[in-house]
Amino acid sequence: LPVVDWRFERDIKKKQLLNYSIDFGVCIFCGNCVEYCPTNCLSMTEEYELSTSDRHELNYNQIALGRLPMSIIGDYTIQTVMNSTQIKIDKDKPFDSRTITNY
Known part of the structure; x- marks a missing residue:
């Protein structure tokens, strides 16, 4: 279950999130x-192996939730694209991302 800790900022009239844990x-x-996160900051993962001998280790704060699972970090097929070419777009033509053909 998500546990949130927030304070109300009077100058912007909004809540500021201080701590978050699941x-x-x-x-x-x-x-x-x-689904109900108002800022779309949460996402599901395919990492379901959370076995531990102490149930208190299953309480993840916002720092632990931001880390990638080890199976994704160690995957050699996931890497950044280096030296990618820029796509030149003609300013006179309307932009349509599905029909970019001049590389």
């Missing part, structure tokens, strides 16, 4: 927290 010990991976 207890995966009680999570059923339904995705409701992702």
